[in-house]
Amino acid sequence: MPELLPFITELCKASLQQGCLPLSQRHDIIRPRLKKADADPSDIQNYRPVSDLAFMAKIVEKLACHQLVVFFERLKLLPSMQSAYRKKQSTETAGLKVITDVLRAADRGEVSLLCMLDLSDTFDTIDHDIVTYSLRYFSSRLECRDFIVD
Secondary structure, eight states, X not given: OGGGHHHHHHHHHHHHHHTSOOGGGOOOEEEEEESSTTSOTTOGGGEEEEEEOOHHHHHHHHHHHHHHHHHHHHTTOXXXXXXXXXXXXXXXXXXXXXXXXXXXXXXXXXXXXXXXXXXXXXXXXXXXXXXXXXXXXXXXXXXXXXXXXX
C-alpha cells in the first residue's frame, strides 16, 4: 500500500527524533515464556516476559537498531571480531573463528584455553540510565544528524 508510506515514514522520523512512540503504538501483548526449554514450568522464576510489539513499534525498533549499529561502527566501538549485529555474521561465524583458532594453535603445538561466559541474563541487570547517558555523551561528540533517518 504505497499510499501509507508517507504516513509511516513521518511516524518513524518523529518517533526517532522525539525518542518515543505515539500512544496508539505503545500497546503490545506480553506473554510469559520459559527462560530455558528444560526449566521447571511450575516455578514462576523460570519465566520471562516476552512482548509482541505493535507493527509500527517493530519498524521503529529496526530503524533504531540500524542507527545504533551505524553509530557504533562509525565510532569504531564494536570489536573487530564481534559477530552480533553485523551483516553476514552470526553465532556460526563466531564459532568457526574459535574452532579455527584452536586448530591453528594445535597445529603449532600450542595449548589453548577457552573461557566461556553465560551473558544471557545480562540485559535484565543493566542500568538503563547509564546506557542512555553513555549514548547521549557519545552522540554529543558527533554530528548526530548523520544518524537520523531522512
